[in-house]
Amino acid sequence: xxxxxxxxxxxxxxxALASAxxxxxxxxxxxxxxSLARLRLAQNRQEDALPPLQDxxxxxxxxxxxxxxxxxxxxxxERGYCSG
Numbered sequence: 014x015x016x017x018x019x020x021x022x023x024x025x026x027x028x029a030l031a032s033a034x035x036x037x038x039x040x041x042x043x044x045x046x047x048s049l050a051r052l053r054l055a056q057n058r059q060e061d062a063l064p065p066l067q068d069x070x071x072x073x074x075x076x077x078x079x080x081x082x083x084x085x086x087x088x089x090x091e092r093g094y095c096s097g
Contacts, residue, residue, distance in 0.1 A: 022052055030065070040081060043069050047085050054088075063089060 014022075026049035033042035046066040053062030070085045077086070 019052065019056065023049065026052065039069065039072055043073075043081050043085055047081070047088060050088060 026045050029045035030042055030049065033039070033045055043066075046069045050062045050066040053059070066085055067089055070082070070089060073082060076082055
């Protein structure tokens with residue numbers, strides 16, 4: 014993917030994350046953070062890819078059998094950020 018498209022995608026994921034946060038929509042924020050993390054990981058940017066996702070994941074106390082939390086846990090777990 015051309016760098017300009019990656020930059021635009023990153024900006025939109027950050028905007029979605031901020032918007033979901035303002036609305037208190039934690040599940041939507043998790044989706045945006047997961048997408049942002051995947052993009053940054055594809056760019057070999059692990060140091061700034063996973064901490065936002067980990068912070069959001071830690072806010073959940075239930076629903077760990079849902080697809081979104083399962084995907085986040087798998088993404089974090091395979092890189093040693095959580096036990097899932």
